[in-house]
Amino acid sequence: MRIxxxxxxxxxxxxxxxxAPDFFEVGDDGTVVVLDEQPGEEHRADVTAAVDACPVLALKLT
Known part of the structure; x- marks a missing residue:
């Protein structure tokens, strides 16, 4: 999985x-910073919830 x-x-x-604060943060410029682009499968539920929570659809999993 890749963010x-x-x-x-x-x-x-x-x-x-x-x-999912272990994987995302809002940077100094006010936009998302992905902290770990390839999280392990054990984190899929948390990462998927965070991606789905994005109101402007700026995130996706591949």
């Missing part, structure tokens, strides 16, 4: 960071 972020679409609302 992809469209930083141009991100509004910096921080839903991803709130749901």
């Amino acid at each position: 992809e972020a469209d930083r141009g679409r991100c509004d910096g609302l921080g839903m991803c960071e709130a749901m």
Whole structure:
């Protein structure tokens, strides 16, 4: 699994960071920073919840 972020679409609302702070944070520029682009399968539920929580659809899993 790989996390992809469209930083141009991100509004910096921080839903991803709130749901999975080990994998996402809102950077100094106000957009998402992916802390671990390839998390292990054991983290799929948390990462999927964070991706699904993004109100502007700036995140996806591949």
